[in-house]
Amino acid sequence: MVSDSIERVAIVGGTHGNELTGVHLVKKFERFPQLLHRESFECVTLLANPQAVVANRRYIDRDLNRSFDNADLANLATGYEARRAQEIVLELANVDLIIDLHSSTAQMGLTILPSSRHPFNLKMAAYLSTLHPDVRICYGIRCNADDPMLRSLSPLGCTIEVGAIAQGVLNADLLIKTEMLVQAILNYVEAMNQGKPLPVPSSVTGYQAIGSVDYPRDATGELTAMIHPQLQFRDYQPLHPGDPMFLTFTGATIPYQGAATVFPIFINEAAYYEKGIAMTFTDRQELIVDS
Amino acid sequence: MVSDSIERVAIVGGTHGNELTGVHLVKKFERFPQLLHRESFECVTLLANPQAVVANRRYIDRDLNRSFDNADLANLATGYEARRAQEIVLELANVDLIIDLHSSTAQMGLTILPSSRHPFNLKMAAYLSTLHPDVRICYGIRCNADDPMLRSLSPLGCTIEVGAIAQGVLNADLLIKTEMLVQAILNYVEAMNQGKPLPVPSSVTGYQAIGSVDYPRDATGELTAMIHPQLQFRDYQPLHPGDPMFLTFTGATIPYQGAATVFPIFINEAAYYEKGIAMTFTDRQELIVDS
Numbered sequence A, B: 001m002v003s004d005s006i007e008r009v010a011i012v013g014g015t016h017g018n019e020l021t022g023v024h025l026v027k028k029f030e031r032f033p034q035l036l037h038r039e040s041f042e043c044v045t046l047l048a049n050p051q052a053v054v055a056n057r058r059y060i061d062r063d064l065n066r067s068f069d070n071a072d073l074a075n076l077a078t079g080y081e082a083r084r085a086q087e088i089v090l091e092l093a094n095v096d097l098i099i100d101l102h103s104s105t106a107q108m109g110l111t112i113l114p115s116s117r118h119p120f121n122l123k124m125a126a127y128l129s130t131l132h133p134d135v136r137i138c139y140g141i142r143c144n145a146d147d148p149m150l151r152s153l154s155p156l157g158c159t160i161e162v163g164a165i166a167q168g169v170l171n172a173d174l175l176i177k178t179e180m181l182v183q184a185i186l187n188y189v190e191a192m193n194q195g196k197p198l199p200v201p202s203s204v205t206g207y208q209a210i211g212s213v214d215y216p217r218d219a220t221g222e223l224t225a226m227i228h229p230q231l232q233f234r235d236y237q238p239l240h241p242g243d244p245m246f247l248t249f250t251g252a253t254i255p256y257q258g259a260a261t262v263f264p265i266f267i268n269e270a271a272y273y274e275k276g277i278a279m280t281f282t283d284r285q286e287l288i289v290d291s
Helices: A020-031 A050-055 A070-074 A080-091 A119-129 A172-193 B020-031 B050-055 B070-074 B080-091 B119-129 B172-193
Strands: A008-013 A042-047 A097-103 A109-114 A135-139 A156-163 A203-213 A225-227 A244-248 A253-255 A263-265 A279-288 B008-013 B042-047 B097-104 B109-114 B135-139 B156-163 B203-213 B225-227 B244-248 B253-255 B279-288
Touching: A008 A020, A008 A172, A020 A042, A020 A097, A020 A172, A070 A080, A097 A172, A109 A119, A109 A172, A119 A135, A119 A156, A119 A172, A119 A203, A156 A172, A172 B225, A203 A263, A225 B172, B008 B020, B008 B172, B020 B042, B020 B097, B020 B172, B070 B080, B097 B172, B109 B119, B109 B172, B119 B135, B119 B156, B119 B172, B119 B203, B156 B172
Parallel strands: A008 A042, A008 A097, A097 A156, A109 A135, A135 A203, B008 B042, B008 B097, B097 B156, B109 B135, B135 B203
Antiparallel strands: A109 A156, A203 A279, A225 A244, A244 A253, A263 A279, B109 B156, B203 B279, B225 B244, B244 B253
């Protein structure tokens, strides 16, 4: 961003190859570029991990969306995603705002994950939250420029994480809602660029990630329990001390043993089994939006 | 089956490596073999595609569950699943009844897919249908010994197809229900072996597959439409002529244009995009159960 105005926006899909919502929205935008046309800025699209898209897998060699920290980029790391990350850094070098389109097997609704704590992002997310009751604003544990995700290549923008959607599946309803959010972001940027910012609420509910919890496992790393049926698909709902959290394969309930009520998200996300994450706890907060 | 009694039952999981319900049930049964103990027959377990389980993918080189026809097995086909199929034929040679545990991203409930039209299978499925309202009995298009699926290695038995579950995810509720069905099958066999067959209804609703439909695609094979939101997760519900079936990426509804009402299943199954199957039409029938 060379001035106060945003000159170039990137819409990214297929950072994970089996998250088809973003893949097909990017393909649609590439086929109908007029959908992205605005007077005051340019829009570019990027299919971030085309080999993984073809393979219908999250990634080929490693998770592309964990390949953008300085150490990764500085090293001549081997493997397909390491090379793609270096290429993408160059491709998006002149972009002021990045929208990265994802989906989750968890009941994430229409989650906005701002790329940084820049006040612009919160205002934009607060605007989006007025458009649909399923929009929720979530800040990651390390929500700053060192976060090795694709969205971190620009301080402005967000990841849109919709769900629940199985990997390798298109859900029409959630694709339409994702497209609505992309259009709303472009409208928001256009209005701001033209000095007529869209109205935003003075405060908004946000969810601050505070830590993640793995599945119970045995000494060899094998799962010994599953997400409890009473917690499945209950993302963003309060989990109180003593509430059922896991169910062992032998039928025992493991309760949540923390002292404070938390709001779990990414509950039973397929891609996080290998990362050792059964869910991420968040703290619900009322956020003041600078006018 | 050397006589009228069933002497050996196989419980198979992980035929598809990312269908975790069967994988973890087989692991549970291997850890607690007493759960499978019955007086009148032996139970064996099999994790059919262990490399795919480790990779958390449906398959490594090709779909194992399409690798059991005579041509596949006669040839010294190359690739991991071709070798596994040949090994599994030997491992299951003395088995009288096979239960193959699967899951689907479609709303399949607790579907029983009998291994053949043997009257025993229908009676057993009819018994299972009394245990839970989500149990449905479905016969494939080619439900006979030439069907190149693992279940075809024995005329007795079935596939249990539960859903909706995302690939790579454990759903505790559906795992518990799958385990209930496995136990019920073992109880049914035990009672039959002991000459005290469990009561079955005299007729039962069945679904006969009559054909499959691909997604609308362009000349290059790219999808041009998705399952219509009004059809998503509506497996086993009637689809009437003129009902919405697909929604194009540009927002046009494509209706079902057949002349007769059908009952689609496997709607939006992730693994079937590559097979050119958006859903399978079935015909609902009342089946007479021989007493």
